[in-house]
Amino acid sequence: MKTVNKKSRLSIFLIATLLVALFSTSMSAAAKGNESNGPERGNHSGGSQQTMQQYAEAMQPGWNLGNTLDATGEDETSWGNPRVTKELIHQIAAQGYKSIRIPITWQQRMGNAPAYKIDPAFMDRVEEVVDWSLDEGLYVMINMHHDSWLWVKTMGTDHDGVLARYNAGWTQIAERFKNHSNKLMFESINEPRFNDGWGDATTADFALLDELNTSMHQIVRDSGANNAERPIVLPTYATSGTQAGLDELYKTITKLNDPNLIATIHYYGYWPFSVNVAGGTRFDDNAKNDLTQTFDRAYNTLVAKGIPVVLGEFGLLGFDKNIGTIEQGEKLKYFEFLTSYLKEKKITQMLWDNGQHFNRTTYKWSDTELFNILNMGLKGRSSTAASDLIYVKKDEAVQDTSVALNLNGNQLTGIESNGKKLNKGDDYTLDGDVLTFKASFLSKVTDSGQLGENAVLTAQFNKGPDWRFHVLRYNTPxxxxxxxxxxxxxxxxxxxxxxxxxxxxxxxxxxxxxxxxxxxxxxxxxxxxxxxxxxxxxxxxxxxxxxxxxxxxxxxxxxxxxxxxxxxxxxxxxxxxxxx
The missing domain is CATH 2.60.40 (Immunoglobulin-like)
Known part of the structure; x- marks a missing residue:
């Protein structure tokens, strides 16, 4: 065998390595050339390669620290919530949340033109809360929040002034956080719009939003350090799921040709149901169709083309007045369907909570049934029913009462009342998905004669949380x-x-x-x-x-x-x- 000297072996190795590299590069280029669904999505987060879709999925589920640092008063407590503590952030992580969105309103903390200098004490406070969140292992999103309707919305009539202030804000935010972990992401603007209404956007509106998103993107990337690859979250117009808004955001993201971008929308349900107006008392086909069509559009326009979508806020608008605005069973059916559909469409969810859900001093949920439904939505379907109310009228013969179950692939394993198991066949029957409570049983649990709730029947399933039926004895109001x-x-x-x-x-x-x-x-x-x-x-x-x-x-x-x-x-x- 012919001997090859050290220098020759090195030359052969280098040539072989070069050929492999060239081959790999050409194959990668060919693969990209065959793609027709937009830019390749990828990111380096914490030193390990991760696609933006994987990044977004790792954020699941998320929670909003609402009505706090985004309050428009001089202090984070001005809208009624207590000052954020390290323990609160710890408790949020302990609830199973993987990400936190920290809405921030900067207007009253910014000085005058041309510097628009942000109050250093406030910037320090934001960083403190961000650092507590990162220390808990959470993905963190910060943004410009109510600035959108306080001053950014006037961009149509004060273009240069708004853009200067917006750019100055993001320049300072980017500089302060450029060395933070890439588990921190920046959202350009919350619910952007350029008028006082929430109607359809004009071509001019879309152009203004594109300019804001593009300008913020350039500022962040030019600031260097981890900001060179930091995930940036860009909203649709008014953060809505309209087809026109999704199409325009897709154009912006495609134009930027940056693999580290995430799209965001918000969803508060079909409006009549969301606030209980116009007879929208139930989570009916109208409400369900609005939901499915919204997220089908988001999936088809963005997710299916390699652009991840984060539902940055979701809930029901009626919650702003009272969490009882929507009847409990209808509310639970809505959230059960919503969270499961989001999972199916690979869209990350971030619950809007302005203090009405998770108590920030007791660290307890105001509605554990809702929390259990939300939690189960990440794993599979929960079982619900057509209603959670069973009415028995005073002075009338009690009848068998049937209610349809939405088993969603699960099985009913039993029913309890005050810890005592009901007897199948005697107390209730199950025929397919139709559950019937026997008249003899309902007579027994309402024989006290007391009007109002007489019993709570807990239906248990092989998977997911229980469903509670409230037995109400009533007379005509x-x-x-x-x-x-x-x-x-x-x-x-x-x-x-x-x-x-x-x-x-x-x-x-x-x-x-x-x-x-x-x-x-x-x-x-x-x-x-x-x-x-x-x-x-x-x-x-x-x-x-x-x-x-x-x-x-x-x-x-x-x-x-x-x-x-x-x-x-x-x-x-x-x-x-x-x-x-």
Missing amino acids: VLYSYNGIASTFSIPTSFNGDRLATMEAEYTTGGYAGPQSWTAFKEFGYAFTPSYDTNEIKLLPAFFNEVNDGQVNLKFHFWSGNVITYTITKSGTSITGIAS
């Missing part, structure tokens, strides 16, 4: 005549164990009365609200602010099926209420 003034008018009411679903309002002369005059059904918690503790139905000032003088017929719809009529007459601020 009674509303009483009353004279009062518009600012404090309430109808004395004997609910008699029933619960209010919605209210209609129409002038006796024709036409719908009150706000949202395009529908007879008024908004729960805005136009009216029941008070079961004080036995009254409150007609709120917002209702009377848009009611003309004259006579109005009201119809109160209860969950039992009862509909009770009532007449009010408005004369200035004086209100006369007459029971039918």
Whole structure:
């Protein structure tokens, strides 16, 4: 065998290495050349290669520190939440959350032009909360939040001024955080819009948003260090899931040709259901179709083309007034379907919580049923039912009561009442997905004669959280005549164990009365609200602010099926209420 000297062996090795490299490069280029769905998505996070889709999936699930650093007052407590503590962040991580979105409003912390210098103490505070979050192993998102409607929205009429201030803000944020871990990401702007409404965007609106997103992207990348590859989150117009908005964001992301970009939208449900207006009391086909169509669009336009999507906020708009605005069972069905559908579409979810869900001092959930549904949505489907209310009327023969289960691939394993297991066949039967509670059993649990909730029946399944049925013994509600003034008018009411679903309002002369005059059904918690503790139905000032003088017929719809009529007459601020 011919001997090859050391120098020759080195030359052969170098030539072979070069050929392999050239071959690999040409194959990679060919593969990219065959792609038609946009740029390759990739990222180096913490030193290990990771695609942006994998990065987004590692964020699942996420939680919003809402109404805190984004409060528009001088202090993070100005909107009613306590000062953020390291323990709160620890508790969020302990709940199983993998990411935290920290909304931040910068306006009142920025100085005058041209520097727009951010208050150093506030920047330090933001960094402290960010560092606590990173120390807990959380992925962290920070942004410009309510600045969007405080001053950024005027970009159409003050283009140069807004852009200068926006750029100055991001220049300072990028500089402060450029050496932080890439588990920190920047979101360019929250819910961007350039007018006071939430209607469809114009071509000019899309152009302004593209300019903001592009400018922020350039600032961050030019700042160097970890910002050269830091994940950047870019929103659609108003962070909505319209097809036009998704298409425009896709154009921006494709133009930037940056593998470390994430798209974001928000979702608060089909509006009539989300706030309980226009008869939207149930999570029905309209609400379900709105949901599926929104996330089908997001998946087809972005995720399927290699651009990950984070649902940066989700919930129900009615929660801003009260988490009871939407009936409990309907609320749970909505969140169960939403979270499972997001998982199917590979979209990361971040719950909006402005203090109404996770108590920031006791570290307890206000609604453990909701938390259990949200948690299960990451693993599989939960079982629900057509309703969680079972009504038994006083002084009427008790009948068998059937309710359809949404088993979602699971199996019913048993039902309990006060810790005691019900007997299948005697207390209830199951025929496919139809659960029937026997009249003899319902008679037994309501024989106290007490109106209202008599029992809670806990249905258990082989997977996922329990579903609770509330057995209510009721009689027809009674509303009483009353004279009062518009600012404090309430109808004395004997609910008699029933619960209010919605209210209609129409002038006796024709036409719908009150706000949202395009529908007879008024908004729960805005136009009216029941008070079961004080036995009254409150007609709120917002209702009377848009009611003309004259006579109005009201119809109160209860969950039992009862509909009770009532007449009010408005004369200035004086209100006369007459029971039918």
